[in-house]
Amino acid sequence: MAATEEKRRQILDAAVRVFARTGYHDSRVGDIAKDAGVAYGLVYHYFESKDAVLEAVFREAWGRLLAAINEVERSQQPAPEQLRLVTKIVLRTWRDDPDLVRLLVREITRSPHLQREIDEIAEAFAALERIVAHGQREGTIRATLDARLAAWMLYGALEEILTGWVLGQLRDTPDDVAAAERAVAETLIAGFLS
Amino acid sequence: MAATEEKRRQILDAAVRVFARTGYHDSRVGDIAKDAGVAYGLVYHYFESKDAVLEAVFREAWGRLLAAINEVERSQQPAPEQLRLVTKIVLRTWRDDPDLVRLLVREITRSPHLQREIDEIAEAFAALERIVAHGQREGTIRATLDARLAAWMLYGALEEILTGWVLGQLRDTPDDVAAAERAVAETLIAGFLS
Amino acid sequence: MAATEEKRRQILDAAVRVFARTGYHDSRVGDIAKDAGVAYGLVYHYFESKDAVLEAVFREAWGRLLAAINEVERSQQPAPEQLRLVTKIVLRTWRDDPDLVRLLVREITRSPHLQREIDEIAEAFAALERIVAHGQREGTIRATLDARLAAWMLYGALEEILTGWVLGQLRDTPDDVAAAERAVAETLIAGFLS
Amino acid sequence: MAATEEKRRQILDAAVRVFARTGYHDSRVGDIAKDAGVAYGLVYHYFESKDAVLEAVFREAWGRLLAAINEVERSQQPAPEQLRLVTKIVLRTWRDDPDLVRLLVREITRSPHLQREIDEIAEAFAALERIVAHGQREGTIRATLDARLAAWMLYGALEEILTGWVLGQLRDTPDDVAAAERAVAETLIAGFLS
DNA sequence: GATGAATGAGATTTCATTCAT
DNA sequence: AATGAATGAAATCTCATTCAT
Numbered sequence: 001m002a003a004t005e006e007k008r009r010q011i012l013d014a015a016v017r018v019f020a021r022t023g024y025h026d027s028r029v030g031d032i033a034k035d036a037g038v039a040y041g042l043v044y045h046y047f048e049s050k051d052a053v054l055e056a057v058f059r060e061a062w063g064r065l066l067a068a069i070n071e072v073e074r075s076q077q078p079a080p081e082q083l084r085l086v087t088k089i090v091l092r093t094w095r096d097d098p099d100l101v102r103l104l105v106r107e108i109t110r111s112p113h114l115q116r117e118i119d120e121i122a123e124a125f126a127a128l129e130r131i132v133a134h135g136q137r138e139g140t141i142r143a144t145l146d147a148r149l150a151a152w153m154l155y156g157a158l159e160e161i162l163t164g165w166v167l168g169q170l171r172d173t174p175d176d177v178a179a180a181e182r183a184v185a186e187t188l189i190a191g192f193l194s
Numbered sequence: 195m196a197a198t199e200e201k202r203r204q205i206l207d208a209a210v211r212v213f214a215r216t217g218y219h220d221s222r223v224g225d226i227a228k229d230a231g232v233a234y235g236l237v238y239h240y241f242e243s244k245d246a247v248l249e250a251v252f253r254e255a256w257g258r259l260l261a262a263i264n265e266v267e268r269s270q271q272p273a274p275e276q277l278r279l280v281t282k283i284v285l286r287t288w289r290d291d292p293d294l295v296r297l298l299v300r301e302i303t304r305s306p307h308l309q310r311e312i313d314e315i316a317e318a319f320a321a322l323e324r325i326v327a328h329g330q331r332e333g334t335i336r337a338t339l340d341a342r343l344a345a346w347m348l349y350g351a352l353e354e355i356l357t358g359w360v361l362g363q364l365r366d367t368p369d370d371v372a373a374a375e376r377a378v379a380e381t382l383i384a385g386f387l388s
Numbered sequence: 389m390a391a392t393e394e395k396r397r398q399i400l401d402a403a404v405r406v407f408a409r410t411g412y413h414d415s416r417v418g419d420i421a422k423d424a425g426v427a428y429g430l431v432y433h434y435f436e437s438k439d440a441v442l443e444a445v446f447r448e449a450w451g452r453l454l455a456a457i458n459e460v461e462r463s464q465q466p467a468p469e470q471l472r473l474v475t476k477i478v479l480r481t482w483r484d485d486p487d488l489v490r491l492l493v494r495e496i497t498r499s500p501h502l503q504r505e506i507d508e509i510a511e512a513f514a515a516l517e518r519i520v521a522h523g524q525r526e527g528t529i530r531a532t533l534d535a536r537l538a539a540w541m542l543y544g545a546l547e548e549i550l551t552g553w554v555l556g557q558l559r560d561t562p563d564d565v566a567a568a569e570r571a572v573a574e575t576l577i578a579g580f581l582s
Numbered sequence: 583m584a585a586t587e588e589k590r591r592q593i594l595d596a597a598v599r600v601f602a603r604t605g606y607h608d609s610r611v612g613d614i615a616k617d618a619g620v621a622y623g624l625v626y627h628y629f630e631s632k633d634a635v636l637e638a639v640f641r642e643a644w645g646r647l648l649a650a651i652n653e654v655e656r657s658q659q660p661a662p663e664q665l666r667l668v669t670k671i672v673l674r675t676w677r678d679d680p681d682l683v684r685l686l687v688r689e690i691t692r693s694p695h696l697q698r699e700i701d702e703i704a705e706a707f708a709a710l711e712r713i714v715a716h717g718q719r720e721g722t723i724r725a726t727l728d729a730r731l732a733a734w735m736l737y738g739a740l741e742e743i744l745t746g747w748v749l750g751q752l753r754d755t756p757d758d759v760a761a762a763e764r765a766v767a768e769t770l771i772a773g774f775l776s
Numbered sequence: 777g778a779t780g781a782a783t784g785a786g787a788t789t790t791c792a793t794t795c796a797t
Numbered sequence: 798a799a800t801g802a803a804t805g806a807a808a809t810c811t812c813a814t815t816c817a818t
Binding site: 395421426427428429430433 | 798799800801802
């Protein structure tokens with residue numbers, strides 16, 4: 001069973017690399033198998049379909065993000081600080097797992113059935129929204145702001161920064177990353193404040 | 195000649211509808227031809243490939259957006275006001291041409307060769323950046339802000355709002371659209387101010 | 389009408405060049421039109437189909453060869469000398485019209501309906517056979533030889549030499565050409581003698 | 583593994599039949615698959631492309647011919663006798679594998695990249711040439727003859743006889759075949775002698 | 777669990793031919 | 798006669814999925 005899980009893991013990790021490199025549609029199932037060092041058919045032993053592989057990758061990635069956001073949410077800090085922490089978490093993903101970011105940035109809006117329907121994605125957005133709403137109740141965030149809209153704008157800004165890094169259009173040295181975190185905090189999040 | 199251009203137009207318009215409905219990859223060239231009311235082969239008379247059709251659509255759409263942004267840029271207003279106008283232009287596209295927005299939102303980062311490489315897209319981003327930089331020179335925008343980063347954040351927020359509308363996750367009545375414009379102005383753009 | 393025939397000529401000449409360069413199947417009708425400097429549709433004004441163009445080229449080429457052979461046949465010389473003259477005529481085509489030879493060598497046995505069914509081709513072979521038979525009657529050629537077989541062997545040897553030149557596998561300076569003529573005369577034709 | 587090679591064999595054999603019947607260009611890959619009794623895609627499992635199938639057929643056929651010629655070459659007989667044996671081998675192919683001959687005769691000069699570039703073909707011609715050269719050294723063949731030219735003439739004559747049989751223009755009863763062998767020996771090869 | 781040969785539907789693209797002007 | 802846009806059938810090739818071992 002441990003061995004079993006290991007193969008599944010290998011396939012999943014390979015999928016991230018392959019999808020990141022070639023894009024979902026231009027990646028063949030065989031590429032994933034080869035990159036994972038397993039037999040062609042084994043992919044179908046662990047996953048229903050190629051699509052299911054992508055979904056599993058997404059689910060896992062967003063699951064981790066969701067867990068991190070949830071932890072932030074449970075912390076006793078004021079909402080603006082929580083948003084800064086989320087910003088940091090999201091942006092640091094680029095350093096921690098660039099292939100995953102490449103994949104998310106490229107395929108997030110694709111694949112009809114995946115479209116944000118994955119529970120984990122919806123949950124993450126909901127969590128962001130709750131943090132904003134909580135800030136409004138505690139008086140740190142402007143009450144007139146539409147919490148959901150704020151959550152989406154924040155996420156959009158973050159994703160676009162990641163996109164800039166993926167495309168090589170924005171600089172991404174550690175200093176640049178830190179600067180980006182500050183920029184989000186000092187402009188967007190600052191704009192939320194009451 | 196007029197007739198010639200007319201067919202090309204029909205194909206391009208049909209492509210927007212079809213791609214918006216089914217997504218680029220799941221659309222067949224035959225669908226475009228049928229929707230345009232022309233023969234299969236005519237698509238290939240006017241375009242090199244299916245990909246070239248998508249690129250032509252993009253180029254045209256971003257060309258229009260770029261023209262609008264350029265006009266705003268040439269206006270004699272202060273930078274923050276210009277950014278508000280751009281916001282308005284981008285967000286109003288949803289009402290004016292929802293299929294086009296659906297297409298842009300879904301396929302924009304896809305298609306390896308299209309990726310931001312299209313001159314028009316790069317130009318639009320550059321124009322946004324210039325407006326921010328100009329605001330810094332005229333003293334209306336915080337000098338410490340990274341102009342490029344600001345441009346990307348702004349665009350990211352706008353695109354994410356459009357995405358929310360496309361996915362039916364954000365409300366989009368005229369009032370909601372106006373509220374979104376205000377929200378961007380009062381939070382993100384306000385955060386740029388000095 | 390002169391102008392008319394001129395266009396037909398242009399198309400036919402262009403066809404030889406294009407077919408020689410690209411081969412029949414890989415040549416497009418548009419290529420011929422462009423090379424001839426006429427409009428696409430005009431090809432179909434003068435010829436029933438792409439295939440008919442090839443047939444016309446063949447018919448003309450073999451018609452010329454046939455005329456030359458017939459002239460040789462009518463000359464009052466002994467059969468072996470006549471065969472030597474035919475050899476000379478066939479092999480000199482390479483210098484005179486290399487594109488035509490390229491085309492003949494590449495496409496002669498292909499194209500199902502053309503297969504030696506063209507009267508001119510059959511006629512040329514028949515003329516060769518008659519020369520051999522005549523030689524047998526006049527006593528210059530071995531009576532035990534199968535005249536038809538001899539005609540085919542001779543033509544085969546000639547075509548293969550042309551093929552060697554087309555493929556660049558046999559040398560083709562004027563001296564080489566003369567040597568080839570001699571070789572055919574001194575081996576094959578000499579082998580026919582009684 | 584045996585089963586694997588079996589399918590490949592089936593496809594190759596079917597290809598010979600189908601190409602012989604319809605000609606390369608008018609044969610569809612599906613026809614080959616159907617004739618071989620395998621699924622469409624399997625052809626592409628074993629071969630890169632339709633062209634690669636043809637090349638494999640050629641390579642194999644010429645490989646066999648080459649092996650036979652090489653064996654003749656290694657025999658200790660005088661060159662003229664060796665040439666007679668080669669003649670016999672080539673002409674007997676018509677009886678042994680008429681489909682293969684049909685294919686070779688029709689498509690040999692086709693396909694730009696195949697043109698005599700296939701090593702096996704070049705090798706076969708080279709072997710013929712070596713036999714002639716060897717005959718010149720041993721004094722059985724005229725020293726003034728161009729060995730390469732002689733090899734090409736011989737092969738041309740043989741191929742044309744095969745062509746005559748394929749096209750039904752030359753008679754091909756066993757007696758006719760034997761007569762053809764003799765004709766080649768007594769005219770062409772005899773012409774080589776010193 | 778693991779393998780990879782086998783399947784076959786489906787999509788893009790080509791291009792000979794037609795036809796309105 | 799001349800033009801070239803328009804048509805649409807057909808063919809190659811791809812690749813997700815299945816399945817026998």
